[in-house]
Amino acid sequence: MVALAYTVAFEGIEARLVEVQCAVTPGIPAFSIVGLPDKAVSEARERVRAALTAMAIALPSKRITVNLSPADLPKEGSHFDLPIALALLAALEIIPHDEAAQTVALGELSLDGTLVPVVGALPAAMAAAQEDRTLLCPQACGAEAAWVGAVNVIAPRTLADMVRHFTGQSVLTPAEPGEVVGHAGARDLSEVKGQERAKRALEIAAAGRHHLLLVGSPGSGKSMLAARIPGILPQLTPTEALETSMIHSLSGLLDEGGINCERPFREPHHTASMAAIVGGGRNAKPGEISLAHNGVLFMDEFPEFPRTVLETLRQPIETGEVVVARANAHVRYPCRFMLVAAANPCKCGYLADPARACARVPICGEDYMGRISGPLMDRFDLRVEVPPVAFTDLDLPEAGESSANVANRVHQAREMQAKRFTDHPQARVNADMEGHLLEEIATPDSDGRALLVKVAERFGLSARGYHRVLRVARTIADLEGAAEVRHPHVAEAVSYRLAMAKEV
Structure with missing residues (x-):
């Protein structure tokens, strides 16, 4: 039986997934967790045992082994509680195997079976969407995870609610995204x-x-x-x-x-x-x-x-x-x-x-x-x-x-940049321009080029400084609504560059 759990190891902003495998076999009664778990993960067996006891579910007098795969990836945090409980319930045939196998789960368990929120629900939802699986998380994390519209988010309040959902006794409604919030009363x-x-x-x-x-x-x-x-x-x-x-x-x-x-x-x-x-x-x-x-x-x-x-x-x-x-x-x-x-x-x-x-x-x-x-x-x-x-x-x-007037000009300049970089996903704003893209978009007119060359020779601008002046000049031209970078734009950009200059 395999359930998938989110782990806080990241590559970029994509979450990795860890397989949680549970086996119930004859032998000396024991509940062990293997796969480089830290103290919080090892303690999950006690939280899971207490939560199941609160639901009147008795663990069998057999050996229970939970494997967190890949075994060489260190596992940390309490968010493995819920996937361990999910895999165990599936191994005990309390919930369907196939549905548990199609689930990415994260969440901490309290001793009475209540699901406690954990960090990282949003990237976990992204990982679940990429795997085309359902995300199972605590109720308090549901609104956050639901922002990823490509994934079905189930957010029960307790472990008992989760069991009733998987067994069809009381199917939970998918979670809805939270509110869009903003800062109130920005300083003017x-x-x-x-x-x-x-x-x-x-x-x-x-x-x-x-x-x-x-x-x-x-x-x-x-x-x-x-x-x-x-x-x-x-x-x-x-x-x-x-x-x-x-x-x-x-x-x-x-x-x-x-x-x-x-x-x-x-x-x-x-x-x-x-x-x-x-x-x-x-x-x-x-x-x-x-x-x-x-x-x-x-x-x-x-x-x-x-x-x-x-x-x-x-x-x-x-x-x-x-x-x-x-x-x-x-x-x-x-x-x-x-x-x-x-x-x-x-x-x-x-x-x-x-x-x-x-x-x-x-x-x-x-x-x-x-x-x-x-x-x-x-x-x-x-x-x-x-x-x-x-x-x-x-x-x-x-x-x-006022800030509103300045913000309007900034917004228009950003809109120009967004249209300009439609075919260049590596750049979003002028500060991202490099190489041929910078030469194509920010090359000034003849007077502007002559001024920039003269300044570079006189003050010893570095290659980085030279390119940064071009980017700033392009932004100044955007604020003016100009299609071409001209001499005045370069002159203003240079004036900011030379203040307290310390070129290398």
Whole structure:
């Protein structure tokens, strides 16, 4: 008898399946689980035994062996409880063998037989759909798993409900998808007084998913600007929403099975560890860069992050994915995010203010910003100095441009990119363009090319920097609705690139 169980080992965002085989044979009474189980899986035999006892089902006085195949894949977590119980009930001929064999199951069992929710129902449903099988999960996970419309999701409340369903005594209705949720009361860009250049950089970054670095003295509004990025980003497409929700499902972040249509905005503290940012831990869980997939990763006090943490960002920024390597597994997670970093110009923060700067100026600024390596700085498309706001600007009665107006331009630019990349599935936004696609779409006119070549020779732009200027210039042209990248677009892109330039 074979039932299929979901396991938290991932390849990309696709779940792997583990076969759960149960054999009841003559011999000394025993209940054993084999196949590299951890403590939580080994303890499943006691939870399963107690749940069956609560249903007045007595286990036979025979040897019961449960095999989790493949045996060389480590098994972790409590989500194997339900598939073990399912395979055992089928082996005891309490439920039909054929129906159990066509089921992907996950769920934890309480001692009274109630099914307890576990993380990962959405990717498990994707795996079940690929196998053309039914998904069996706890009731609390049903709304989440039902978002995969290609799979039949059965979500009983108790183990007894599951038995009655499989025996035809009380057939359960398939679960319905949860609600589409969004962020309420997004902060508006009109609340930010002054900082027009920084606002423009935010708009460009949001339109093309370009990485942005904000540098300014304390209180100049860097964090305030970054907090308003969600209000100008377009909503997730259905494909993006499913991708992002699968990662959030694995981390247990989906609220009552609802799919979020807003792009994620993650802001880890600068004391976060490498495993928290990149992913890892005992179960190789996704980190902040994967939780920010299709959204924004905001890192305030950027130079204060440990150097090892900052350097690990370099490869994911380029490839859009991260491989969490552990002794027992290599797990690959997607992480196409927009990095927004904020930093003070020096340790004291007042490098440009002679009245308040420390005695180590300008060496303190060089040492502090030197914590950001050249290769990492080279990956920021937009670098903006955020000067202190004058008191006269704070007293201005009129509000600045609203987030709704900026979001409308960003949405139109993203629509242009979506049409442009219809035949190029490897790219979704301008930041994804590479090789021949970049040359075809972002090559500027003769004046723009001449300016870019002159700047590259004068300031020593790296090849990466050269291409990133082209991508930003293409985004600026999209915001303007221009079909061709021209000299003004290149000039503006270069102006953001050369600020605090540290080319390699």
